Amino acid sequence: MKGAVLYAPGDVRFEERDDPKIANPTDAVIRLSATCVCGSDLWDYRGINPVDQPTPMGHEYCGIVEEVGSDVSTVKPGQFVIGSFFASDNTCPHCRAGYQSSCQHRENVGANGAQAQLLRVPLADGTLVATPEVPGSDLVPSLLAASDVLGTGWWAAVAAGVRPGMTVAVVGDGAVGLLGVLSARQLGAERIIAMSRHEPRQKLAREYGATDIVTERGDDGVARITDLTDGVGADAVLECVGTSESMSQALRCTRPGGGVGVVGVPHGVSIDGQELFYSHVRVQGGPAPVRRFLPDLIDRIWTRQIDPGKVFDLTLPLAQVAEGYAAMDARRAIKTLLQP
Numbered sequence: 001m002k003g004a005v006l007y008a009p010g011d012v013r014f015e016e017r018d019d020p021k022i023a024n025p026t027d028a029v030i031r032l033s034a035t036c037v038c039g040s041d042l043w044d045y046r047g048i049n050p051v052d053q054p055t056p057m058g059h060e061y062c063g064i065v066e067e068v069g070s071d072v073s074t075v076k077p078g079q080f081v082i083g084s085f086f087a088s089d090n091t092c093p094h095c096r097a098g099y100q101s102s103c104q105h106r107e108n109v110g111a112n113g114a115q116a117q118l119l120r121v122p123l124a125d126g127t128l129v130a131t132p133e134v135p136g137s138d139l140v141p142s143l144l145a146a147s148d149v150l151g152t153g154w155w156a157a158v159a160a161g162v163r164p165g166m167t168v169a170v171v172g173d174g175a176v177g178l179l180g181v182l183s184a185r186q187l188g189a190e191r192i193i194a195m196s197r198h199e200p201r202q203k204l205a206r207e208y209g210a211t212d213i214v215t216e217r218g219d220d221g222v223a224r225i226t227d228l229t230d231g232v233g234a235d236a237v238l239e240c241v242g243t244s245e246s247m248s249q250a251l252r253c254t255r256p257g258g259g260v261g262v263v264g265v266p267h268g269v270s271i272d273g274q275e276l277f278y279s280h281v282r283v284q285g286g287p288a289p290v291r292r293f294l295p296d297l298i299d300r301i302w303t304r305q306i307d308p309g310k311v312f313d314l315t316l317p318l319a320q321v322a323e324g325y326a327a328m329d330a331r332r333a334i335k336t337l338l339q340p
């Protein structure tokens with residue numbers, strides 16, 4: 001089979017890789033219907049995370065089950081399935097509490113490289129969720145989004161404590177931030193302030209339910225949100241970037257008693273203990289327990305209540321994966337869908 005391999009910053013290649021095989025009786029191998037490039041892949045692509053050796057890339061996936069190990073009982077060949085970037089048994093104490101991305105037996109599916117034609121998924125019973133039937137091609141982008149970017153936006157909203165009637169601010173206008181807007185709307189937020197200075201992203205944010213757009217950043221961005229909320233601050237804030245500036249902005253525009261949902265993978269972020277203490281702000285976050293939300297998200301997509309697939313504004317054959325990364329790196333694309 002063929003797949004994407006990162007050799008060095010800016011150097012991602014489409015090349016021959018070994019076909020994945022069932023390694024453990026709990027594995028499944030799936031034939032990908034679609035995969036994509038994640039904002040977090042860019043940390044590697046830009047050399048911010050060091051690349052020591054040729055690395056298979058990609059951790060977002062959906063497709064048709066090709067083969068299952070002898071212990072797998074909940075999915076079978078021919079089914080269309082979606083899974084998350086962490087494989088989980090879905091039975092350990094952390095999974096049962098809804099934190100499948102902290103599963104005691106978790107495995108990093110991304111290490112197998114999902115930007116490929118085939119993918120081995122460990123712990124298939126606990127990880128994969130099948131759709132009611134094989135979807136039409138129009139639903140595939142949205143189902144793929146559920147694998148990570150929607151699940152992560154949803155988690156941002158849940159972790160921030162979004163409830164009906166709330167005023168929510170979303171820091172970050174990448175695909176996760178935009179789907180954070182969608183998620184906040186689905187969870188009943190009344191007012192959603194999206195922070196974005198890019199016109200096409202502002203437009204999609206509005207389609208997904210944003211009521212206000214703030215183009216300022218840093219101190220000015222905080223002041224603008226304070227203004228818009230009559231000096232109170234937002235009830236819930238979704239931090240979908242992961243930089244020191246975005247985290248500080250998120251914490252400072254949250255009202256006392258409010259919550260920040262942190263899903264941007266932190267790079268160089270530190271939080272001042274005293275400032276946090278006196279802010280009365282709750283912080284929760286971490287790698288999204290996407291598996292917790294998958295059945296619900298698949299249902300909302302299947303019944304066409306939501307269309308998260310709109311975040312894919314560039315679709316390329318997997319063979320052109322290098323252009324898919326380059327376009328996102330240069331912010332010419334919000335998110336690239338790759339067709340194996």
Ligand SMILES: [Zn+2]
Pocket residue numbers: 088089090091092093094095096100102103104105106
């Ligand atoms: Zn577990």
